[in-house]
Amino acid sequence: MQGRGLRHDQHVEACYAASQRLCGVQVTNSADLAHSANPFERELRRLIALLLITTMSHPVEADPGTGPENSSASMFSFSGFGTVGVVHSSEDRADFTSSIFKPNGAGYTHSWSPAVDSLVGGQVIANLTPQLSAMVQAISEQNYNNTYTPHIEWANLKYQLTPEASIRVGRTVLASFLVSDSRKVGYANPWIRPPVEVYSLVPIDSSDGVDASYRLHLGQLIQTFVGTYGATSSNQPTGGNAEATHQWNISDTVEYGAATVRIAYQRADLTLDGLHTFLSGFRQFGLQGEAIADRYDPYRKPLAFIGIGGMYNPGDWFFTGEWGTTKFHSVLGESTAWYLSAGHRWAQFTPYLTYGELKANSNTSDPGLSVSTLPPFLVGPATGLNAGLNGILGSIAIQSTTSAGVRWDFMKNVDLKLQYDHTRLGAGSPGTLINLQPGFQPGGTVNLFSAAIDFVL
Amino acid sequence: MAFNKCARLRVFGVALSFAMSVAMADVVAVVSSKSAITTLSKSQIADIFFGKTGRWPNGVQPVPIDQAAGSAARNEFYLKVADKSAAQMKAYWSKIIFTGRGQPPQEVRDSVEMKKRVIENLAAIGYIDIDMVDSTVRVLHTQ
Numbered sequence: 001m002q003g004r005g006l007r008h009d010q011h012v013e014a015c016y017a018a019s020q021r022l023c024g025v026q027v028t029n030s031a032d033l034a035h036s037a038n039p040f041e042r043e044l045r046r047l048i049a050l051l052l053i054t055t056m057s058h059p060v061e062a063d064p065g066t067g068p069e070n071s072s073a074s075m076f077s078f079s080g081f082g083t084v085g086v087v088h089s090s091e092d093r094a095d096f097t098s099s100i101f102k103p104n105g106a107g108y109t110h111s112w113s114p115a116v117d118s119l120v121g122g123q124v125i126a127n128l129t130p131q132l133s134a135m136v137q138a139i140s141e142q143n144y145n146n147t148y149t150p151h152i153e154w155a156n157l158k159y160q161l162t163p164e165a166s167i168r169v170g171r172t173v174l175a176s177f178l179v180s181d182s183r184k185v186g187y188a189n190p191w192i193r194p195p196v197e198v199y200s201l202v203p204i205d206s207s208d209g210v211d212a213s214y215r216l217h218l219g220q221l222i223q224t225f226v227g228t229y230g231a232t233s234s235n236q237p238t239g240g241n242a243e244a245t246h247q248w249n250i251s252d253t254v255e256y257g258a259a260t261v262r263i264a265y266q267r268a269d270l271t272l273d274g275l276h277t278f279l280s281g282f283r284q285f286g287l288q289g290e291a292i293a294d295r296y297d298p299y300r301k302p303l304a305f306i307g308i309g310g311m312y313n314p315g316d317w318f319f320t321g322e323w324g325t326t327k328f329h330s331v332l333g334e335s336t337a338w339y340l341s342a343g344h345r346w347a348q349f350t351p352y353l354t355y356g357e358l359k360a361n362s363n364t365s366d367p368g369l370s371v372s373t374l375p376p377f378l379v380g381p382a383t384g385l386n387a388g389l390n391g392i393l394g395s396i397a398i399q400s401t402t403s404a405g406v407r408w409d410f411m412k413n414v415d416l417k418l419q420y421d422h423t424r425l426g427a428g429s430p431g432t433l434i435n436l437q438p439g440f441q442p443g444g445t446v447n448l449f450s451a452a453i454d455f456v457l
Numbered sequence: 458m459a460f461n462k463c464a465r466l467r468v469f470g471v472a473l474s475f476a477m478s479v480a481m482a483d484v485v486a487v488v489s490s491k492s493a494i495t496t497l498s499k500s501q502i503a504d505i506f507f508g509k510t511g512r513w514p515n516g517v518q519p520v521p522i523d524q525a526a527g528s529a530a531r532n533e534f535y536l537k538v539a540d541k542s543a544a545q546m547k548a549y550w551s552k553i554i555f556t557g558r559g560q561p562p563q564e565v566r567d568s569v570e571m572k573k574r575v576i577e578n579l580a581a582i583g584y585i586d587i588d589m590v591d592s593t594v595r596v597l598h599t600q
Contacts, residue, residue, distance in 0.1 A: 182556050187547070
């Protein structure tokens with residue numbers, strides 16, 4: 001029995017690697033995939049492998065002229081998306097990245113970085129019964145450790161109770177903001193990437209748990225309530241894990257004709273173990289050290305977020321704006337961000353303008369341990385801890401960005417976007433930049449030039 | 458340079474005449490003449506094709522049907538009911554599909570097949586050229 005089980009596993013892994021190659025996803029190390037540290041992730045990978053294999057061995061019923069969009073007729077539907085992009089930054093002593101989960105980007109590490117926006121994603125939906133469906137989506141992009149090993153972005157079972165109500169169990173992407181859950185599908189969005197001021201605000205983007213949605217029609221008005229409960233764990237580029245437990249998110253979306261307004265509230269108990277280890281060092285310094293650790297240690301600390309967004313899209317014009325604020329009593333600080341964006345479509349061209357702002361609501365420095373009362377042999381370590389603490393507090397992002405860009409729908413299912421961003425960093429702040437190098441001047445300005453091709457399959 | 462300008466103008470001219478010929482065609486939303494649905498507003502029709510309507514006003518679950526991607530009828534239909542281009546519709550459905558929220562309408566090859574499907578299924582709603590309208594289908598007069 002054991003032997004059979006093993007062979008089956010090897011078969012699935014071999015098929016997984018083969019299916020990934022077929023889908024054009026680069027597999028750097030198939031052993032990595034099969035022996036992922038997280039058993040949940042490993043099971044998900046097996047599931048997607050099986051789904052991909054089953055899809056390939058059961059070709060969609062031939063019906064010339066209908067094409068892949070006629071998906072509701074067959075049990076499986078396969079689809080994909082991707083972005084090939086490059087970014088250049090005028091600041092070569094720090095890196096610009098599109099997400100807090102990336103280790104490097106444009107500026108210091110690469111003069112022209114493909115890592116910021118490039119990715120490829122594949123998805124299988126299996127319609128098991130008219131009510132029950134399974135969805136798995138894998139994405140290959142720059143990971144926290146600078147590899148491109150695909151990870152499971154979505155994997156859930158969905159049960160459609162009524163045409164207006166559904167429940168999902170498994171992994172979903174949290175919809176903290178209007179386009180949070182579709183932010184990686186470049187083709188679905190007007191910009192190269194959602195405004196970083198707002199979209200970097202919440203350090204959690206995923207949920208393993210349950211999610212329920214209910215839609216209500218009130219005359220011309222469509223109201224959709226979504227509630228999510230779960231937990232998540234993600235690796236940080238700076239080392240260590242971010243663990244969120246008791247994580248819930250509720251949102252209400254109201255659509256009236258071309259107008260959409262959405263309000264979301266999110267809460268989680270968050271632990272950032274890298275920072276937790278550092279801040280625990282203060283606890284060796286008696287009561288004053290304990291007080292500092294209690295104040296800043298991100299260990300099972302409640303994170304709360306509230307966001308409001310709106311979009312008006314009557315056809316050729318689009319106007320959108322969002323505002324969000326976090327409460328997180330820790331060294332990561334509390335921030336508020338907003339943006340406004342507008343664009344107009346002329347035939348295949350949609351130029352747009354965006355302005356975004358991110359500010360800190362909490363202190364960006366702290367006196368730390370009072371060294372004058374300490375015995376001489378403790379002054380050195382205490383001074384080191386104080387410098388470390390102020391280094392982290394001082395790197396809290398404060399910035400504003402003006403962006404101008406254009407989307408060109410130059411062929412079916414493919415667009416080309418060009419974008420220019422002018423970012424002003426807050427006084428003393430590195431903004432959202434990372435990998436700060438000697439000679440980097442906080443509080444300056446940064447110009448970014450980005451080009452990207454988005455496609456959907 | 459002069460040649461370039463000339464070529465660009467010609468491309469623009471072709472694009473313009475194409476746009477005009479599309480606008481000339483008259484596509485109408487239809488259901489079976491046996492359907493209980495007699496009238497729907499433009500926004501009600503748009504909601505059904507955007508996957509936002511669970512039920513008809515009479516309680517039946519509507520089945521929207523699309524013509525082939527890139528067809529003139531489909532492009533005109535979405536411009537008419539929602540003022541959306543083919544690329545905008547593809548972007549809309551990409552957002553829905555890749556967040557697992559739904560699937561786009563079923564697709565048929567052409568107007569002939571569309572008409573057949575609408576007649577066969579009382580819950581179906583589609584769109585055809587006005588010239589093809591006869592007693593088997595009912596045009597939904599948009600309000």
